[in-house]
Amino acid sequence: MKIAIDGPAGAGKSTIARKIASELGFVYIDTGAMYRALTWEALNKGINTNDAAALQKLALSSDIHFENGQQIYCNNINVTSDIRLPRITEAVSGVASHPAVREIMVEKQQDMALTADIVMDGRDIGECVLPDAEYKFFITASIEERARRRMKELQAKGIACDLQKIKNDIAARDQSDMQRPTGALKILDDSIIIDTSNLSIDEVAARLYAIIREG
Numbered sequence: 001m002k003i004a005i006d007g008p009a010g011a012g013k014s015t016i017a018r019k020i021a022s023e024l025g026f027v028y029i030d031t032g033a034m035y036r037a038l039t040w041e042a043l044n045k046g047i048n049t050n051d052a053a054a055l056q057k058l059a060l061s062s063d064i065h066f067e068n069g070q071q072i073y074c075n076n077i078n079v080t081s082d083i084r085l086p087r088i089t090e091a092v093s094g095v096a097s098h099p100a101v102r103e104i105m106v107e108k109q110q111d112m113a114l115t116a117d118i119v120m121d122g123r124d125i126g127e128c129v130l131p132d133a134e135y136k137f138f139i140t141a142s143i144e145e146r147a148r149r150r151m152k153e154l155q156a157k158g159i160a161c162d163l164q165k166i167k168n169d170i171a172a173r174d175q176s177d178m179q180r181p182t183g184a185l186k187i188l189d190d191s192i193i194i195d196t197s198n199l200s201i202d203e204v205a206a207r208l209y210a211i212i213r214e215g
Contacts, residue, residue: 004125007139010146021119031122036083124183
């Protein structure tokens with residue numbers, strides 16, 4: 001079985017996808033973490049995020065995979081914590097916007113989906129990566145709520161942050177994700193929309209779980 005979970009940054013889709021996968025006994029694949037890992041590698045190598053050819057070559061040559069659940073490795077380096085740093089967050093949308101990069105990454109993600117029952121989350125899972133998914137969820141929340149969650153996450157890591165700047169960054173990320181030429185963020189005709197603004201993670205997971213079990 002394939003379950004696709006799409007949505008904008010900060011809506012809680014990764015946390016929900018991880019929880020649903022655990023409850024169902026499925027494999028969870030965080031595609032956003034894969035793009036972040038590639039971004040981390042690009043920045044470390046001094047590659048301009050506007051250089052599509054260089055990024056395409058990097059995507060082809062980089063070994064990005066998961067170990068021990070959700071520990072993500074890029075060329076044998078554990079980058080699980082590093083990919084959540086603000087510099088990666090600011091650059092990842094630009095890296096992910098290149099069609100050639102997305103084509104390579106989508107192939108990697110589809111290969112992962114061949115081996116087990118999976119829950120996969122990202123921006124274009126239902127449309128591009130798993131168009132044949134049995135369930136396609138679109139998880140969203142207000143910009144205000146997403147910014148509040150992001151600020152709480154950064155503060156917990158001891159990172160200084162400003163709520164208005166976070167809101168501006170999220171709005172810019174949404175715009176970029178919705179306007180990119182391939183793999184754009186969108187609600188599909190067969191998407192099941194869940195607004196998490198006023199719901200806890202457990203409440204959202206319970207809704208998804210009920211829909212999947214009843215189906």
